[in-house]
Amino acid sequence: MRVEVRLFATLRRYVPDLQVGEALTLEVPEGTTPRDLLAQLGIPPDDVKIIMRNGRHIGLDDPLADGDRIAFIPAVGGG
Amino acid sequence: MTRKILRINMTDLTATYEDIPEKWAKWAGRGLTTAIVYDEVDPSVHPLGPNNKLVIAPGWVSGTPAAPSSGRTSFGGKSPLTGTIKESNSGGLSSQKLGRLGIAAIILEGQPKDGKWYYIHIDKDGVTFHDASDLLGKGMEEVDRIMWERHPNEPAVIGIGPVGEHLSANAGISVNDPENNPGRYAGRGGLGAVMGARHVKAIVVDDKGGPGVEIKNKELFTQGRRKLTKAILAHDITKPDGGLNLYGTDVLMNIINEAGGLPTRNFSSGQFEGAAKISGEMIHEMVEKRQAGMTGHACHPGCVIQCSNIYPGPDGSIIASPIEYETAFALGANCGIDDLDFVAYLTKECNDLGLDTIEMGNTLAIAMEAGLIEFGDKVGALALMEEIRKDTPLGRILASGVATTARVFGVHRVPVVKGQSMPAYExxxxxxxxxxxxxxxxxxxxxxxxxxxxxxxxxxxxxxxxxxxxxxxxxxxxxxxxxxxxxxxxxxxxxxxxxxIQEGFEGMVESVAGVMGWDIxxxxxxxxxxxxxxxxxxxxxxxxxxxxxxxxxxxxxxxxxxxxxxxxxxxxxxxxxxxxxxxxx
CATH class of the missing domain: 1.10.599.10 (Aldehyde Ferredoxin Oxidoreductase Protein, subunit A, domain 3)
Known part of the structure; x- marks a missing residue:
């Protein structure tokens, strides 16, 4: 299956050529979880504060589905 | 020195230092502006009339040595935009300087009998009133520059732009930053018009030689500020090279967009396809690419978070400071504008004219919804700002904010509560x-x-x-x-x-308790x-x-x-x- 992955703020450093707002399209096996994606991208899970799937918060071990839009976000704030 | 109330009466041009009455003695910042407005302003007064007041107060710890990130000044009064009580606070230079002069609050009241405009200078020796007729019509960039030329010691300048002089409901109050840029604003609620109604164009604050802030329990204060500083420097959001420091508040643009909560095109969608182009990451990239401007900028001395920025144009010259998330949402996503340079140009206009960027961006979105210009028309948006600068009737309408503009142009999608438009979260x-x-x-x-x-x-x-x-x-x-x-x-x-971090919370409270001599x-x-x-x-x-x-x-x-x-x-x-x-x- 195929998922779309976005990395924000400091996490973009793990994929050096990734442009601001650019999505990675990854071909992954059925049952893949956010934790698997992070392992594939070389991102330590401790660096990730928020995971969103299609605009909703999910956990590290929730299985993903074909066509999901995934966002990994570190600790951020503002106002 | 015990804190004093500085009452400035514009009707007879007098300034008096008063002891703080017992009923206000415990308050500072918003607590004090609110207590004074609650006691001294009849809730039924017209916000622009002779009986409203503008109250300006530093916080409990403002001006103390090394209290981290403690440069907020509270401004209070009855709001011309909402008709409610209002407190709007700002960064910049004023809070710490007022604190060090021993001023708990300025109460600005009355209106000059001669109809003239004044600016006010405050230092350790007291208050002087100056003719401001040569400043009228000038934007805040020029006003700040002139005030630093005329007065020594790089003073704080609290001022209003032309829209404040016109008593427009979306007039904010500018405070200069350490570079003497006018971008720090008590923006919301039209308090700039309350200042304008007193015929005061600017208040200049020079703290040189001031008595400093009295700290009743130094040991407790020091313990508290250390715990708080440690928490700020340790937390992932606020630490050096953390999200806020690197990318500013606009780091939220992509996140809130991802969550489907970014108000777009006058609150008709929660996602904007151009969000990344106006995000904090993009601000950071433009600063690096253009080798000009900066991120990690401090809006007041002693800030350890440093989330502000100075945004450079294509030729490396500075366009505006700062581009905040709220600013980029309102003048960007909510107008369908995905060009960061134009967001910066629009921000510059707001900062110079004296407008709250949130209310202004949302007003431009109403103008777009009404068909004056198309969504995404960045050149047209700047042309509408020019109407405000030229002070045309259309400009006056736009400077009155979302609710008024929507009423004039027959728009029913009006994202306001009590007359004030919504910020950047759907x-x-x-x-x-x-x-x-x-x-x-x-x-x-x-x-x-x-x-x-x-x-x-x-x-x-x-x-x-x-x-x-x-x-x-x-x-x-x-x-x-x-x-x-x-x-x-x-x-x-x-x-x-x-x-x-609980220790940081304790530290905040202990630093306040130390200043006030409290056991809380x-x-x-x-x-x-x-x-x-x-x-x-x-x-x-x-x-x-x-x-x-x-x-x-x-x-x-x-x-x-x-x-x-x-x-x-x-x-x-x-x-x-x-x-x-x-x-x-």
């Missing part, structure tokens, strides 16, 4: 912030109860943004805690570390905050507001918001829970 997709917008004593305002922290950012705790259960209690807890923090002089962003702890924060909220709420009731004004705009109840296709489905009784305590016990 309440249909993030319900808790809707509770704050609806019930805040200030009109729609995110800072007054920032439930985004637990609903989206996972700070403090994690709660589901799409449900409304428990949100009344959550919003009240945030509103009360915020009222306390707004009184300290600390930047509200200290809330991120202290929500997660973390458990007293919410109760003190509620005392402030109660005064504000009672003022509003006497000004004619009741729970029926604590409601969301009708269109949000029937227009599903993409991409989640959610409506505002919160029962009114849930909203009424937030302030039910005011009349109970």
């Amino acid at each position: 309440p249909r997709a993030i319900k808790g912030i809707g509770f704050t917008y609806a019930t805040s004593t200030m009109g729609a305002d995110h800072t007054s109860g920032y439930t985004i922290a637990p609903e989206i950012l996972g700070t403090g705790q994690k709660v589901d943004p799409f449900t409304y259960e428990g949100k009344a209690e959550l919003s009240l807890a945030f509103q009360a805690t915020t009222a306390f923090i707004d009184s300290t002089g600390y930047c509200l962003f200290i809330a991120f570390p202290i929500l997660d 702890g973390p458990n007293d924060v919410v109760e003190l905050g509620k005392e402030i909220l109660k005064m504000e709420r009672l003022f509003n009731e006497r000004a004619g507001f009741n729970k029926e004004h604590d409601r969301m705009p009708e269109f949000m109840r029937y227009e599903p918001l993409p991409p989640h296709n959610v409506v505002w489905d919160v029962p009114d009784e849930e909203l009424d829970k937030v302030y039910a305590w005011v009349h109970e016990g």
